Amino acid sequence: MGADSNVAPVIIKRKKVVGGGGHHGGAWKVAYADFVTAMMAFFMLMWLLNATTEKQRKGLADYFNPTIAVARISGGGTGMLGGDNTFSEMTLPQVGTGATSERPAESDSARGTFTQGEAQDAEEEALRELEQKLLGRTGESALDDGLMRHIVTRLTDEGLVVELYETAESRLFDDSGRPTPLLERLAAAVARVADMVSNPVAVEGHVRAYPIVLAKNPAWDESAQHAGHMRDLLWREGLDRDRVARVTAHADRDPAHDNPMDPRNTRLEVIFLRDR
Numbered sequence: 001m002g003a004d005s006n007v008a009p010v011i012i013k014r015k016k017v018v019g020g021g022g023h024h025g026g027a028w029k030v031a032y033a034d035f036v037t038a039m040m041a042f043f044m045l046m047w048l049l050n051a052t053t054e055k056q057r058k059g060l061a062d063y064f065n066p067t068i069a070v071a072r073i074s075g076g077g078t079g080m081l082g083g084d085n086t087f088s089e090m091t092l093p094q095v096g097t098g099a100t101s102e103r104p105a106e107s108d109s110a111r112g113t114f115t116q117g118e119a120q121d122a123e124e125e126a127l128r129e130l131e132q133k134l135l136g137r138t139g140e141s142a143l144d145d146g147l148m149r150h151i152v153t154r155l156t157d158e159g160l161v162v163e164l165y166e167t168a169e170s171r172l173f174d175d176s177g178r179p180t181p182l183l184e185r186l187a188a189a190v191a192r193v194a195d196m197v198s199n200p201v202a203v204e205g206h207v208r209a210y211p212i213v214l215a216k217n218p219a220w221d222e223s224a225q226h227a228g229h230m231r232d233l234l235w236r237e238g239l240d241r242d243r244v245a246r247v248t249a250h251a252d253r254d255p256a257h258d259n260p261m262d263p264r265n266t267r268l269e270v271i272f273l274r275d276r
Contacts, residue, residue, distance in 0.1 A: 053129055127160040130196045147186055159273040162190060166266040179229050190270055191237030200245040203231045204269040209252040209260035224249035230268045
């Protein structure tokens with residue numbers, strides 16, 4: 001006998017359970033890692049700004065600038081896998097204007113030469129870098145703390161003036177007029193940084209005033225002797241002899257302090273002259 005057709009069918013409902021209580025604690029780690037990476041890059045940037053010169057920073061910026069050619073000629077080979085680099089003259093986009101090193105225009109800049117203003121700016125920058133190197137403003141000094149208090153620098157229209165001062169406790173010359181070990185160390189430091197530029201050098205000697213009761217004032221002879229000794233020390237430390245343009249004695253006619261007998265008026269000036 002067949003089944004009763006009036007019986008209601010049995011309906012089975014199966015509910016799909018979707019888990020909603022999963023782990024959600026990993027997103028902050030990714031964000032934190034990005035933050036730490038950014039902070040590391042920031043502090044590295046701050047360190048580079050403090051530890052490099054303006055010229056070095058420009059070089060770093062140019063290195064990461066893809067629009068500046070890093071070589072004058074192609075770096076590609078000539079073999080089967082050779083070719084031009086992206087900065088070679090034949091690969092660079094040609095828009096019909098401008099110039100290259102192989103096809104210069106009539107202007108000095110396109111020929112790779114400096115105009116007078118550009119040359120002066122480059123010289124000014126070189127002298128400032130020499131000054132910063134000598135005084136340790138770039139993080140590394142050519143002088144130790146004991147020598148630093150005997151030196152003062154200034155940029156003038158004539159060039160970079162490096163003044164070496166004598167004090168009552170530390171003298172540049174002994175009683176016989178011979179250089180002391182202090183002056184020898186100062187001369188060695190100046191000669192080391194002198195290689196950073198090719199400017200001619202002038203050496204000038206100054207002495208403090210002597211009492212007017214002296215029958216003969218030795219200031220002229222003494223300042224000339226001091227300047228000559230400084231020139232010889234620079235030569236001994238490796239300065240090219242041809243770079244010395246002049247050696248001058250000023251006696252006590254140009255004191256650095258109001259008191260003409262102040263020991264600090266006994267000083268030497270090494271001037272890195274500007275190219276005229």
